[in-house]
């Protein structure tokens with residue numbers, strides 16, 4: 001599924017309206033109807049199977065799975081199926097009674113049937129732009145479904161223009177009760193839910209005046225809030241939240257997933273995200289050269305060409321699946337190397353060799369019988385030194401991939417060590433942990449001789465050192481930063497953290513949503529390094545291996561949490577065993 005910026009969304013809107021001739025008001029109509037359908041599904045599930053409640057309260061699966069559409073899309077779909085059953089059943093039974101008559105099957109507007117409409121009264125907060133227009137359309141459809149609806153305009157309805165003004169007039173003609181916010185502390189106690197149609201992709205900066213007051217009041221009310229397109233107060237591109245920002249239980253995102261909905265803190269404000277098409281052809285994004293995606297199995301297979309089933313040739317042998325070399329670990333942090341090397345094996349590479357300072361070798365014999373150990377030289381106290389780089393290069397000669405960094409620590413002349421490896425290794429290179437900290441102190445743009453991909457796997461702290469900014473600044477716009485860094489430095493960048501971002505030098509970008517906070521544990525990153533190396537050894541391209549590796553790592557973490565019964569108790573070895 002494509003991820004778009006507000007600007008890209010406007011471009012796709014424009015093309016649809018101007019080139020394809022689909023009227024803007026038709027798109028708005030579709031948008032409002034989709035929002036109403038999702039609110040009705042939300043209401044129908046309120047007291048039902050708890051799907052809506054779970055998402056709203058952030059409990060259950062949502063505790064560590066916050067990907068858009070996962071449970072949410074299924075829940076909405078199920079709601080529509082359930083609502084369709086009574087109508088079809090009635091027609092069937094008529095047909096059965098009057099056996100002579102031809103069977104007449106009738107089905108209705110199932111998605112617009114509210115089960116217990118009389119219990120509901122929704123307040124629609126209407127902004128002056130097209131987001132407000134969407135809300136006005138939704139209000140009409142909710143009303144048609146028997147749900148009481150009231151409109152509260154943030155500013156004078158006279159200030160609405162274009163399609164939004166048309167919708168204002170239609171709502172008025174239908175007699176929907178409307179008021180204009182006049183200041184003070186509004187009381188939303190009488191409503192069962194609030195539709196936030198205040199600000200969408202046209203918002204600029206922090207919500208001002210009436211908008212800010214209504215957002216704060218909606219958050220204070222304790223009522224479930226459904227947001228049209230994005231929660232008002234969210235930066236649609238970066239995921240930054242302004243003060244105040246709507247805390248939604250449900251976000252009905254229109255046409256394409258907005259980038260900001262997948263990045264924290266914004267992702268934590270969106271609740272359950274449902275993406276609904278509104279008549280903008282889905283192929284348009286690809287035709288326009290947009291190449292940012294939310295990572296799904298379909299994206300892996302259809303966009304990136306990854307065989308997710310990982311079928312093996314019946315006549316394959318260990319040579320077929322590649323040989324990983326890992327240069328990692330030191331006396332006090334040998335575990336990092338062991339984790340990375342074992343993870344590469346569990347990912348399916350044919351062979352893995354772990355290079356360590358020679359002093360450590362006797363201590364590691366038997367640590368993992370499947371691994372080969374290699375002496376990389378180093379100091380008498382088991383630390384690395386610059387000369388060890390030549391040993392690593394010799395070992396790398398016949399390997400398919402080289403991963404460096406986990407647990408190596410810092411040592412004298414470590415910059416020369418890394419430069420020798422960077423310039424001399426002919427195979428793809430994965431750079432992690434301390435090797436990233438070394439890299440941050442090098443002007444590596446001047447280094448020569450790399451012909452195969454380099455994958456950097458920083459966590460936000462390491463990324464901050466690489467770029468020379470604060471961690472907070474890294475987190476402010478993870479997608480934007482990853483894209484620009486990968487492009488400028490010619491590397492594949494895996495920016496780890498909640499919803500890991502993977503960017504390639506050619507501008508492709510993927511955001512992952514597998515995994516959970518329980519994976520923030522020592523060794524988890526080393527495990528990812530091993531997984532990516534294991535995939536590279538099996539012939540995946542640099543970007544494929546980075547993206548699929550992040551995806552598998554997250555899935556294994558989820559599986560490990562299920563096996564342990566609690567995400568909090570997952571440790572890196574559990575992730576390896578769940579691969």
Ligand SMILES: NC(=O)C1=CN([C@@H]2O[C@H](COP(=O)(O)OP(=O)(O)OC[C@H]3O[C@@H](n4cnc5c(N)ncnc54)[C@H](OP(=O)(O)O)[C@@H]3O)[C@@H](O)[C@H]2O)[C@@H](O)CC1
Nearest residue numbers: 027028129130131199200201202203204205206207208229
């Ligand atoms: N064909 C389409 O385009 C489709 C668009 N669609 C929908 O439209 C949405 C985008 O609509 P949009 O571009 O009208 O912007 P939107 O976010 O509603 O409001 C902007 C207005 O708010 C104001 N304002 C801005 N910042 C502010 C702030 N910080 N604090 C306070 N006020 C602020 C600003 O007014 P100003 O202050 O400039 O007078 C401006 O006029 C999109 O998210 C989707 O829902 C769908 O219907 C599908 C078809």
Ligand SMILES: [K+]
Nearest residue numbers: 199228230232
């Ligand atoms: K909104």
